Amino acid sequence: MCAQVMVADDDPRHAEGIRRYLVADGHEAVVVHDGQAALDTARRLRPDLLILDVMMPGLDGLQVCRTLRRESDVLILMLTARSTEDDLLVGLELGADDYLTKPFSPRELMARIRTLLRRSSRGTPGLAGRRTRQIGRIGIDLAGHHVTLDGVRIECTRGEFAILAAMSEQPDRVFTRAQLLHHTRGIDRSSTERTIDVHVANLRRKIEADSRRPVQLLTVHGVGYKLAAA
Template sequence: MKTILIVEDEEILREISKDYFLSEGYRVLEAADGKTALALFQDHEVDLIVLDIMLPELDGWSVCRRIRKTSDVPIIMLTARVDEDDTLLGFELGADDYVTKPYSPPVLLARAKRLLESRSKSSKPAQPKDSLIIDDIKVHFPSRTVTINGARVNFTHTEFEILTYLMENQGIVITREQLITKIWGYAYVGDDRTVNTHIRNLRTKLGDKAAMIVTIVRTGYKFEAQA
C-alpha cells in the first residue's frame, strides 16, 4: 500500500483530497503545517507528498528544500499563486509537479498516480542490465542512484527520469513534447520554461559533464558522449 502525505492547512481541502486517495486504496498521512509534515516524513515511509506552499510554521518552499537534502520522494506542490516564477521556483527546489488552486481532486489524483507509476516502472527496468554507463556517468536503476566521476550525485525523481531518458536515447534528438509526454504523461499547459528549468538543474548537478546535454534550438535536447 502506497503512503501519501498531504500537507494542507485548509482542513476542507485536505479532507477532500484525503477521501479521493483513500478511495483508491492509498494510505494517507495528514499535516496542517510544515513542521508537522517534516516530523511525519521522518517517522514514516512516504511514497509521495502533496505539498501546499502557503503553510503556517514552515512554508512549502522550506519543507521541499529540507526534504530534498535527503530524499527524492515525488513531490506535487499546491499553489494559489498564478505567477510562473513561483512555479519555476518550486521546480528549482526539487518539486516534480505542481497543481494550481482551485484544482480538481481527480486531476490531483491522476497526477499522483502518474508519478508513482513512473517511479515503479523505472525501478524495474525492462532491460536485462541494471545499470547504464556513459563516460563517467553511471546510473544504477534498482537503487536509482547516479555517480559522476565516482561520486554519488543526488537527483530528484523527475531529474532522474529526464536524465535516464536522454541517456537511453544517446545521440537522438528528444523534443520537449516527447519529454513532457514521457515524464508527466498528460496535456501540459504553459510554456517551455518548466522543461528548461529541469534541464538547467540537471546541468548544474552534472558539473563538468553538463555539456553532454546538448540544446537543439527550437526543438529539444540530445545527450552526447564527450569526445
C-alpha cells in the same frame, strides 16, 4: 499499489477531502496543517508521497520542499494557488516532482498521484535495451532508479532522472523540449516546456564541472537538448 501519503494543507476541509480520496483509492493517508508539522512528520514516517501546499503558516511549502529534498528522495506533489509560470516553476527548481494549481478536480489529483507512484515503483517506462547505461562520466541505473557521476551516486528528482534515462537510450540524439516533457510527466494544461529548462539547469549543476560550459548535457539552439556520448 497502496502507498503511505502525507497531506500538508492548512485548510482542514481541503486536506480532509484529499485524505478521503486517497483512502478510497486504497492508500494510507496522514494529514498535517502547517509546515513544521509537515517536516517533522515526513522525517518520522518517511512517506512514499507528500502532497504539499505552498501557502502554510510558519514554514511554507517551498521551505519544506527545499529542506526535505536535501534529506530524502520522497515524492513531492506541490499544490499552489499561484498561477504565473515563474511561480509554478519555483517548486520544480527546489526538487518537487510535480505540481497542481488550484482549483483542481479530484480526478486530476488522483491521476497525478497514480502516475507518480507508478513511475516510482517501476522506473521510467518505455525504455528499451540495457538496464544500466554508462554515458561518459554518467552512469544511469534504470532498475535501481539512480544516477552516478564518476561512480559516485548523485541525487536526482524523478523528473531529472526521466530526462537522463530518455536521453541515454540514444546518446547524441537531439530531443525537443516537447519530447522530454512527455517523458517527465506527459503534456497537460499545467506543464510547459520551460519545465524542461529548469530540470536541465538543475542537472547541469549536478553533473557538469562548469554548468555554464556543459560538455555532456548540451543545448542545440532552436531544437532542444542532447546527451553527448563522448
